[in-house]
Structure formats: structure tokens, C-alpha cells
Amino acid sequence: MVPETAGMTRLHLAIFAVLLAFLIILPFFVYPVFAMKVMCFALFAAAFNLLLGFGGLLSFGHAAYFGGASYVAAHAAKVWGLTPELAVLCGTAAAAFLGLVIGSLAIRRQGIYFAMVTLAFAQMVYFLALQLPFTGGEDGLQSVPRGDLFGVFSLQDSIPLYFFVLTITFSGILFLYRIVHSPFGQVLKAIRENEPRAISLGYDVNRYKLMVFVLSATFAGLAGAVKSQVFQLASLTDVHWAMSGEVVLMTLLGGMGTIFGPLAGAAIVVTMQNYLATFGAWVTVIQGVIFVLGVLLFRKGLIGVLAQWLKRPL
């Protein structure tokens, strides 16, 4: 047996510790807003991976929760004047509710039909974001104030904001890790592996699927809500179907069903978009080529392949 400490293998604990140390010193070396963007997407991809990699459900509409939450959080901070943590909470709660509604309808279908239902609902959310009176239409919600954390600590400067974002996203990722390694996660993996068998053991598989769907939507929402506070903006990009595709790409590139894969995938994709921005429209082409190469050479994703070499789950 692999030695464990408080439910986490020592290897995973060590990786998380190194990652945290790295993230603490990171803003003093790179542009903090860029680092925050990576962290938001890492949480988004990790949330998506909970559903795809551990629940075995491919949603093609995760932008709805990510973007939906960013709109609600931006609105809460800008119009209602809520403090950042409350605004983020509002956005996350909205995503959870949206996940419950869409999830309870989508889990009745399987495979490609499930993906199509989630996509259809996400398109409806996109339409709402475009048409509702409070969403700002094509412009989105701009110049959202950064506010004071708990009404006390100003998040105007990038560094305090960075640590606010780091705390939330890192805790979110740790919580997702816990979900995967919980009694619930164990049943979830069993359902992914062999659904009829899980039913024959007496498990109500649809309840588990709905729960993992809602949890995934909630954390995707948390990521979107935080992102709106970082960029002081909620825009149509975040609810667009291309965003749903991007999170699939990040997860597959890094390795679905692994713990660290989605984080690596998110870092790679965001970094690429950032540093290749000067190539303009070529970014998508380069991204496409990398994705094709990734799928051809590393079918299990970068971290998935690494885990295979090391013969350890990562």
C-alpha cells in the first residue's frame, strides 16, 4: 500500500506543498494578473475534470457555470456593492443552482446525448447573458470595483488580490482532491468503471451523477466568480461555447482523471495564449497543432503519461 497521511498520499502532499511554495513567490517574478488567470483556469479545469475524469460524464457546456457565475459576481460587486468574498459567494451559489437545474435534466441522457443537452443549455445561458437587461449585452459588465475584503482589506493592489485569489483557488483544488478521495468519490469511480454493477450493488447512480454534476458546476462557478473580480469584468467570452471547448482541451492535454493534469493543462493553454498573443489569429492555429500533437503523442495527457512512466497515480 502507498503510505498515506490524512487521506493524501505522501507524493501528492509533497507536490501540493511545492506547488504552494512556488505560487507564493510567483507574483514577485511574473505579472500577477497573468498568474491569477492561470490559477482561475486551473480551478476551472480541475472542476471540469471531477465530472469527466472521475464521474465519466462529458459536459460540453461548462462555460455556463464559469461565465454565469462571473456575471452574477460582477453584478453583485458592481451594482449591489457587495464585498469581494460575498460577490464570489453569490456567483458560486448561482452556478450551483444552475448546475442543479441543468444537471437534473441532463443526467437522464447518456454519452453524446448528455453532451448535447449540456451544450444546448449552455447556449441558452449565453443567450440570456446577451439579452438580459442587467448583463450589458455585447459589452458585458465592465469596471467592476475590486472592493475591500471583508470590508476591511483593500484588494486594489495586485499583490493582496493575488493572495486572495491564491487562497480561494488553492483551497478549491484541495477540496476537489478531497471529493475524489472520499467515500462518495469511491462510489463515483465505481459508477464510472461499471454502472450496471454499481446499480446491482444497490447504489442510486443517478443521485451520484447529479451530485457530482452540481459539485463540478459549483467549483467551475467559483473559478469564474474569482476571475470576474481579477479582471473587473464579466464578458460574453466566458459564457461562449468556445470556453466550454477550451476547458475540455486543458483537461485532455494535461490528462483527464489525474489530479495534476488539469492544472498543468490550464497553465500550458493560458501561457500559450498569453505569450503567443502577438501572433494574432495564428494563436488558434498553433493551439490546434499542439492539441493534435498532444492527442497523438500523449493520449493520456502529459501528466497521465508521466504517471504511467513513474507507475504512480498523479
Added chain:
Amino acid sequence: MTIVLEARGLTKEFKGFFAVNKVDLRVEKGSIHALIGPNGAGKTTCFNLLTKFLQPTSGTIIYDGRDITRMAPAEVARLGLVRSFQISAVFPELSVLQNVRVALQRKRGESYDFWRSETFLRRYDDEARHHIAEVGLSEFVDHRAAELSYGRKRALEIAATLALDPTMLLLDEPMAGMTQADVERISALIRRVAKKCTILMVEHNLSVVANLSDRITVLARGEILAEGDYETVSKSPQVIDAYIGAGHA
């Protein structure tokens, strides 16, 4: 003599084709009952109806004095009527220990606690190891189920099923695709299990169930052809005809 599982007039129609037609079946408590028949006789359909993986077109199913005709499969399983699958049903990426533990986890009801560490599940480890030892898989406890041989996967499935403490077991062709050595091991296991619960098994071959079952029901073209102990059934001209007829088809 008590009847633990009873089907009355069980019928399943697929667009005009009667896969199972007015089948009456009574399984005695504590017995090993075999349901046999040639290919396409409707054994597996019948089996899926009894475990509620299929909904019957008409007829009733009574289990332990309770009408289960309209119940969901997971509900039936929670009542102690547990099935196995024709293709070995294990969770390939989980370890042998985890495979059995996931069944033991049922004892605490549903596991919706996503916030709790899975170290909580270690309380089931000893019991799981006991069930694993019973089917002779102790040396593979930490292996992934996918790495096991076919016969061992079947044994693992039975270990997980027994972990549920079923009152009745439904086995779908438990011997299919097994080597002679495996067949003998599983037969011995089934006999041992039968001391604690009732068993209904579906089998293709009459010879396999010959000295294992107390009662045999022969099914052909969706209908019951004969019923009784091995002696009676094996001498029935209809049964001989059905098997030879199917062999030539």
C-alpha cells in the same frame, strides 16, 4: 417449504416477439435452483426481468412476500436480491480490496459524504480481506482488478456480491468461459454460499448444474419446457429434443 421468489405469468414482448412467455417460476428458500435452456431460450431476459434490469410486459414478481414488479433495480438489490453479470463485472481500475469495499460501503446506506476522507473506509478493510480470502484471492488484495485472470475476476465478483449479505443470489452463467479447474472451484464456492442464501442460476449447459442444483427449470423459446430434479429433467423427451434441435439449428 417457503417460496422466496415467485414469478407469475411473467411475459416480455419485444415488438411482437415474446422473449419470455407466461413463465411461472417458484424458487424455494435455501435451494439452488437452475434455469437452463438452449441459446435464445429467454434465460437472460428472464433473469433481467427478475432483477428488474428489464420491465416485464405483464406478470408479477413476488420476492419475500413483497411485490417487486414495479421496483427499480437498485431498490431490489437493497432488499437483498443481488445479481451477478454474464460478462465478469468488476471495477477494473479499482484494487481488489476497493472492489469489495465498495460493496461493504452499502451497509452504511448511500455514500453522499464527499467532504470526508476515504481513510474512513479503512474500517471495512478487515471484513473485505475476509471476503477476499474466502474466494482465495488474498495474494492479490492490492492488485488492480483489471490485472486478474478471467476466473479470478469472477471470484472477485462473487466476493463483492457476498459482501452485501444477500438473502438471495442470482448468478448469470457463473461458469461461462471457465477452465475445468475454475469450474470446480466456483462450484464449491456456490455450494458453500448456498448454506446461507438461496441461489438461482442461469446456465447454458445441463451437465454443469447436474450435481449442483436441487431443482432445474428448462426454458425453450420463452416458455417452460420441464421442471424437476436432474433425473426427471434430463430424461424428458422435450428437453432432449430442444437441446438436440438447437444443436442442429
